[in-house]
Amino acid sequence: MKTVFKRPDSLKNVQTHFCPGCHHGSVHRLVAEALDEHKIRSETIGVASVGCSVFLYGYFDVDVIESPHGRAPAVATGAKRARPDRIVFTYQGDGDLAAIGMSEIIHAANRGEDFTVIFVNNTTYGMTGGQMAPTTLPGQKTSTSPYGRDVKNDGAPFKMAELLAQLEGVAFTARVAVNNPKNVLQAKKMISTAFRYQVEKKGFSFIEVLASCPTNWGMQPLAANQRVSDEMIPYFPLGIYRNTANL
Amino acid sequence: MSVNETGKVFIKGNEAVAMAALEAGCKCYFGYPITPQSDIPEYLSRELVKRGGVFIQAESEIGAINMLLGASATGVRAMTSSSGPGISLKQEGISYMAGAELPGVIVDIMRAGPGLGGIDASQADYFQATRGGGHGGYRIIVLAPASVQEMYDLTMLAFDLSDQYRIPALVLADSAIGQMKESIVLNARKQISLPDKSWAVRGRAGDDQQNVVKSLYLGDGEMEAFHWKMHARYQTLSDYECRWEEVMTTDAKLIVTAFGSTSRIAKTAITMAREEGLKVGLMRPISLFPFPKKAYAQLSDHCKYFLDIELSTGQMIDDVRLSVARDAEVFFYGRPPGAGSLPTPEELLEQIKKFYQTVISHQGD
Amino acid sequence: MRYDVFIAGYGGQGVLLAGNLISYAAILEGKNVSFFPAYGVEKRGGAAMCTIVFADGDTGSPIVGNPSVAICLNQLSFDKYSSKVKAGGVCIVNLSLVNTDGFSDSDVFLIPIPMNQIAQDLGDIRMVNMVACGAYASISGSLGIDTLGEALKKAIPEKNHALIPANIRALEAGAEAANARRKA
Numbered sequence: 001m002k003t004v005f006k007r008p009d010s011l012k013n014v015q016t017h018f019c020p021g022c023h024h025g026s027v028h029r030l031v032a033e034a035l036d037e038h039k040i041r042s043e044t045i046g047v048a049s050v051g052c053s054v055f056l057y058g059y060f061d062v063d064v065i066e067s068p069h070g071r072a073p074a075v076a077t078g079a080k081r082a083r084p085d086r087i088v089f090t091y092q093g094d095g096d097l098a099a100i101g102m103s104e105i106i107h108a109a110n111r112g113e114d115f116t117v118i119f120v121n122n123t124t125y126g127m128t129g130g131q132m133a134p135t136t137l138p139g140q141k142t143s144t145s146p147y148g149r150d151v152k153n154d155g156a157p158f159k160m161a162e163l164l165a166q167l168e169g170v171a172f173t174a175r176v177a178v179n180n181p182k183n184v185l186q187a188k189k190m191i192s193t194a195f196r197y198q199v200e201k202k203g204f205s206f207i208e209v210l211a212s213c214p215t216n217w218g219m220q221p222l223a224a225n226q227r228v229s230d231e232m233i234p235y236f237p238l239g240i241y242r243n244t245a246n247l
Numbered sequence: 248m249s250v251n252e253t254g255k256v257f258i259k260g261n262e263a264v265a266m267a268a269l270e271a272g273c274k275c276y277f278g279y280p281i282t283p284q285s286d287i288p289e290y291l292s293r294e295l296v297k298r299g300g301v302f303i304q305a306e307s308e309i310g311a312i313n314m315l316l317g318a319s320a321t322g323v324r325a326m327t328s329s330s331g332p333g334i335s336l337k338q339e340g341i342s343y344m345a346g347a348e349l350p351g352v353i354v355d356i357m358r359a360g361p362g363l364g365g366i367d368a369s370q371a372d373y374f375q376a377t378r379g380g381g382h383g384g385y386r387i388i389v390l391a392p393a394s395v396q397e398m399y400d401l402t403m404l405a406f407d408l409s410d411q412y413r414i415p416a417l418v419l420a421d422s423a424i425g426q427m428k429e430s431i432v433l434n435a436r437k438q439i440s441l442p443d444k445s446w447a448v449r450g451r452a453g454d455d456q457q458n459v460v461k462s463l464y465l466g467d468g469e470m471e472a473f474h475w476k477m478h479a480r481y482q483t484l485s486d487y488e489c490r491w492e493e494v495m496t497t498d499a500k501l502i503v504t505a506f507g508s509t510s511r512i513a514k515t516a517i518t519m520a521r522e523e524g525l526k527v528g529l530m531r532p533i534s535l536f537p538f539p540k541k542a543y544a545q546l547s548d549h550c551k552y553f554l555d556i557e558l559s560t561g562q563m564i565d566d567v568r569l570s571v572a573r574d575a576e577v578f579f580y581g582r583p584p585g586a587g588s589l590p591t592p593e594e595l596l597e598q599i600k601k602f603y604q605t606v607i608s609h610q611g612d
Numbered sequence: 613m614r615y616d617v618f619i620a621g622y623g624g625q626g627v628l629l630a631g632n633l634i635s636y637a638a639i640l641e642g643k644n645v646s647f648f649p650a651y652g653v654e655k656r657g658g659a660a661m662c663t664i665v666f667a668d669g670d671t672g673s674p675i676v677g678n679p680s681v682a683i684c685l686n687q688l689s690f691d692k693y694s695s696k697v698k699a700g701g702v703c704i705v706n707l708s709l710v711n712t713d714g715f716s717d718s719d720v721f722l723i724p725i726p727m728n729q730i731a732q733d734l735g736d737i738r739m740v741n742m743v744a745c746g747a748y749a750s751i752s753g754s755l756g757i758d759t760l761g762e763a764l765k766k767a768i769p770e771k772n773h774a775l776i777p778a779n780i781r782a783l784e785a786g787a788e789a790a791n792a793r794r795k796a
Contacts, residue, residue: 043450047317048461057459063448065320066461068343071313074305078317079448081301082275082325086450104313107306257632257639257647257766427674428632428647430639508674515673591677 008032010041012061021221023211024052024120026178027187028059031089031118034192035062038199040087047076047115049092049101052126056091070101073108076115087198088115095125098134098158105164112169112203116194119160119206122213123232130216134158137235142216157235161208165242171203174240177210179228183238190240202244210236255430260398260420261286263431264354267402268326269294270436273352275301275325277314279333282366283422284356287328308333312340312353319344319351320460322447324406328354330422331364331372334380341415342381346462346473348446350409353387354402354418356425359584368423368508369584373562376419377536384474386481388416388488389535391506395429401533403436408488410441412480419535421558423508423589481537490533491542495521499528501606502546503599504567505556506532508589509582513556516595525603535563543570552606553577556595558588578602614667615643615754616676619744620693621685621706623660626741629767630683631662633745636763637755638666648674659688666754681752683744684710685727694720704747704790706740723751725789731782739782746786751794757787 007013010032018024035041041062048056050069057064067075072090080088097105097119105117124142125131132145135157139148149157161175172194176187187209194205210232212224219227258266265287268276276295278288292302301318305311311327318325329337334355344351357372359365379385388408390401402418409416448458464470494514496502505513510531520527530546530553532539547553553571555564560581568577580598582588617634621627628649635647643666650661663679665671678698684690685706694703699719705712708728715722725747731739749755761780765773 042452042455045321045448045450054463057457057461061451061457063450063458064461065317065448066343066347066459066463067316068313068339071309071316071340074310074313075317075320077303077310078275078277078314078319078325079321080317081303081314082318082321082323083449086321103306104310107310111303255639257635257645423648423674426649428635428645428649429671429674430635430643430645512673512675514670518672589675591675592673593677 008036010035010061012059014058016059017055018052019215021212021214021224023122023178023209026184027118027120027209027211030178030184030188030191031091032060033188034195037192038195040195040199043085044087044089045079045083047072047079047088047090049090049096051093051096053091053093053120070096070099071104072096073101073104073113073117077108077111077113080113080115084114087195089118089195090115091118092120093126094119094121094123094133094135098160106167109164109204109206110167110169112171114198114201114203116198117204117206118191119208120211121160121208121236122211123157124213124216126213126216130213137231159236161206161241164206169204170206170242171197171244172205172240173208173242174206175208175210175236175238177228177233177238179210179212179225186238208236255432257428257430258395259286259426259428260392260395261356261425262290263395263398264328264402264418265290265294266433267399268352269298270433271403271406272324272436273300273326273406274323275315275318277303277305277311277318277325277327279305279308279311279329281330281333283358283425284328284330284354286425287354308336309339312337315351316340316344316347316349319349320347320448322444322449324410326352326354328356330356330358331360331369334372334375338381341387342379342383342385343462344415345379345381345385345387346383347460348413349415349460350413351415352402352405352409352418353415355420357419357421359588365584366422367584367588368421368558369588370421370507370509370557371559371562371584372419373535373557373559376417377538377566385477386414386536388412388414388484389419390416390490391419391533391535392424393507393511393531395424395427396431397533398424399431400434403434407437407439407441412484414480414484419507421508485537485540488534489537489539489542491539492529492531492533493542493546494529494531496528496530496546496550498526499550500526500610501552501554501599501603502528502530502550503554503556504530504532506535506563509556509558512590512592513595515592516599519592519596520599520603525599527599527603532563538566538570540570543567544572547571547575551575551610552602554580554599554602556580556598558582558584578605614665614672615752616663616665616679617681617683617748617752618661618663618676618679618693619683619685620659620661620689622688623658625660625685626738627660627685628662630741630745631664633760633763633767634664634748634755635666636766637759638664640759640763641755643667644669644671646671646674661689681748683748685740685744686710702751704744704751706744723747723790723793725786725793727786730785730789734778734782734785736778739779742779742782743786743789746783747790749783750787750790757783
C-alpha cells in the first residue's frame with residue numbers, strides 16, 4: 001500500500017494548542033517537511049520567540065532554545081557561530097520580529113548570519129489578545145487601534161521581506177501564504193529553498209508567511225483565509241525579493 | 248605584552264580579564280563598546296579570533312547578551328563585558344539566562360551613574376549586581392577583584408563556578424582596577440572536574456534526546472519548584488563558595504570592610520594605622536554573592552565595630568549589617584563617584600582614626 | 613622596600629611612557645608593580661599623571677595621597693602637587709618650564725633640573741621624560757640606570773628600538789644632572 005499522507009518525522013505526534021483555523025499548524029508542518037526533506041532534523045536547533053510560537057519545542061522534535069521577546073536572531077547568531085556545523089532557524093511573529101526585535105533582525109540579516117528565519121505575519125499580536133502589530137494594515141481595527149490603524153499616527157505597516165532584501169548579507173527573502181492549496185505548495189517550495197541555502201552555507205534566508213488569526217480577527221476560519229487573499233496579499237505581495245542565486 | 252624573565256607580565260586589569268578568558272577556554276565573545284571596558288573587546292577581537300574563536304561586536308548590549316545566551320545554550324564557554332548603562336540593557340538577557348539555568352560570564356567594569364553618569368570609578372552598582380538586576384527573583388555569582396592578578400584569577404574562576412552551578416557569573420570591578428597595570432603571573436587554568444553539559448542544545452545527533460533550553464514554566468507547580476530548586480542551589484553556593492580575605496583581624500577593635508579597589512586602598516590605610524598603634528583590621532569580601540555572612544558573624548563575636556567604606560552612599564553596608572551580630576555597630580564612610588572619588592590611604596587613615604576614637608570612647612582602651 | 617613615585621605633566625610630555633618605563637625596570641629588578649594612570653575624558657592634551665608603586669612584597673594601595681617622590685614636568689603640576697609630597701620626600705622639577713619661587717616647604721627636597729634643555733642638547737626635546745626617569749633613579753636609589761636602559765626594550769614599541777641608544781644617553785644625562793644637584 002502506498003502512503004499518501006503522513007506526519008513529518010520532525011513533528012511530534014501531539015495536538016497543537018493553536019486556535020481553529022490558525023495557520024501556525026500549517027507553517028509548522030511545512031518547516032518540518034523541509035527538515036525531513038534535507039535530512040537535517042538531527043542537527044537542527046530551533047530558536048523560539050515570544051508569542052504563540054513560543055511552544056516550538058512542544059511540536060518540533062528538535063533541540064530548541066527559547067529567546068527573550070524579539071531577540072531570537074541574536075540568540076540564533078550565538079548558537080550558529082558557536083556551532084557552525086548545525087542548522088539553526090528562528091520562528092517569530094510580527095510583533096516579535098518587526099517591533100521589539102527590529103534591531104536584532106536587521107543586524108543579523110546584515111551580517112549575513114547563516115541561519116533561516118520563519119516570520120509569521122498575521123497582522124496582530126495573537127498571544128496577548130489582538131493588539132496592533134507593526135504589520136497591522138491601514139484602517140485595521142485591533143484592541144489598541146479601535147478606530148483603525150491610522151498611518152499618520154502609527155506609521156505604515158513594515159514590509160519585511162522587501163526591507164531585508166536591500167541588505168547585502170541576505171541570500172534569500174520571499175513572502176508566501178498558506179491560505180489555499182496553491183499557496184501552500186508555493187510556500188513549501190520557498191521554505192525548502194531557504195533551508196537548502198543554509199545547508200549550502202549561502203547566508204541568511206528569510207521567509208515571511210502571511211497567516212490568519214481568526215480568533216483575534218473575529219472571523220470564521222474560511223473568512224479569515226479569504227481575508228488573506230483579499231486584504232493582505234494586495235498590501236503584502238507574494239514573491240521572491242532577493243535571491244543571490246540569481247544575482 | 249611580553250613575558251618577563253621573572254615569569255610575570257605587566258598588563259592592564261581589563262587585559263587580564265581578556266587573557267583569563269582565553270586561558271579558561273572561552274570560545275565566544277559578544278560585546279558593544281563602552282568606556283571604561285573597551286580594552287576587553289579590543290584585545291579579544293585580535294586574540295580570540297587568532298585562536299579560532301568567535302568575536303562579534305553586536306548591534307547593542309541587548310544583542311550581545313542574547314548572543315551569549317545562544318552560544319552558551321549550545322554548551323560552549325562564552326562571555327560579554329560592559330559597564331553601567333550597558334549592564335542595565337543586559338539585565339533582560341541575564342534574567343532569561345538565570346531562568347534557563349545557563350552559565351555564562353559577564354564582566355562589569357563599573358562607572359559612575361545613574362544615567363550616563365561619568366567614567367569615574369564607582370561601586371554604586373553593587374545592588375544591581377548582587378540582587379540579580381533583572382526581573383523574576385534570582386541571584387547570580389558575583390566576584391569582586393581588587394588587583395590585576397585577581398582580575399585574571401577571578402575571571403577564570405567565574406567560568407568554572409558558572410559551569411559548575413549553571414548560574415551566570417559576574418566579575419564586578421571598576422574603572423580603577425580595569426585601567427591600572429600590574430605585574431602578574433598568568434596562572435594556568437585549574438584542571439577541575441565539572442559536570443558535563445548534557446543539557447546543551449547541539450541538535451539531537453549523538454544523544455537522540457530533545458534538549459530544550461527555556462525559562463517558561465507553565466505546568467502545574469513547575470515555576471514554584473524551579474524557585475525552590477534555585478533557592479537550594481544559592482544556599483549551596485553560600486555554604487561552599489564564599490571567598491574573602493581577612494587582614495589583622497584577630498586582635499582588631501575596629502574592622503574596616505570594603506571590596507574591590509576601595510579594599511586595596513583600605514589595606515594600606517590599616518597598615519598605616521597599625522604603625523600608629525591602632526588595632527585595626529580588614530575584612531574584604533571577594534565573593535559578593537554568595538556574601539560571606541558567616542565570616543562576618545564570626546568576626547563580630549570578638550570585634551563589635553566595623554567601618555564600611557564604599558564608592559557610593561552605602562550599598563554593601565546592608566549585607567554587612569545583616570551579617571554581623573546584632574550588638575555590633577557598623578560605621579560608614581562613602582565616596583560616591585565623581586572626579587577624584589577614589590580616596591587616598593591617608594584620607595582613609597583619617598576616617599579610621601576618627602571612628603577608632605568612637606570605639607575607644609565606647610569601649611575603653 | 614616599598615617605593616612610590618608620582619609623575620605629572622601635560623599631555624605629550626611622555627608621562628605615561630615614563631611611568632611604564634619605571635614599572636618595567638622595577639619588574640626586571642624582581643619587584644611587584646602597580647601602575648595607576650590618571651585618565652581623562654579627552655584623549656589628547658590636558659593633564660597627564662600616573663602613580664607607580666613597587667615593592668618586594670605587596671604593593672598595597674595603587675593610589676598614594678602623599679608620595680615620597682613627585683616628578684613635576686610643568687608649572688601646573690608643580691603648583692598643584694608639590695605640596696602633596698610627604699615630609700622628607702623629594703620633588704623633582706623640570707626647571708625649564710617651572711618657576712619654583714615661593715616654594716617654602718623645608719621638609720621636601722627640591723631637585724630642579726632643566727630637563728627640556730638637557731633633552732634638546734641631546735637632540736630631541738621629546739626625551740624630557742627619559743631625563744626625568746634618569747633623575748628619579750639616581751635620586752631615589754630605587755632602580756639602576758642600567759635597568760632602566762634594559763627596560764626600554766619592553767616599554768617602547770619594537771619599531772622604535774633604534775632610538776634606544778639616544779634614550780639611554782638621556783637617562784644618563786638626567787642621572788648626572790640629579791647627582792650634580794644633590795652634591796650642590
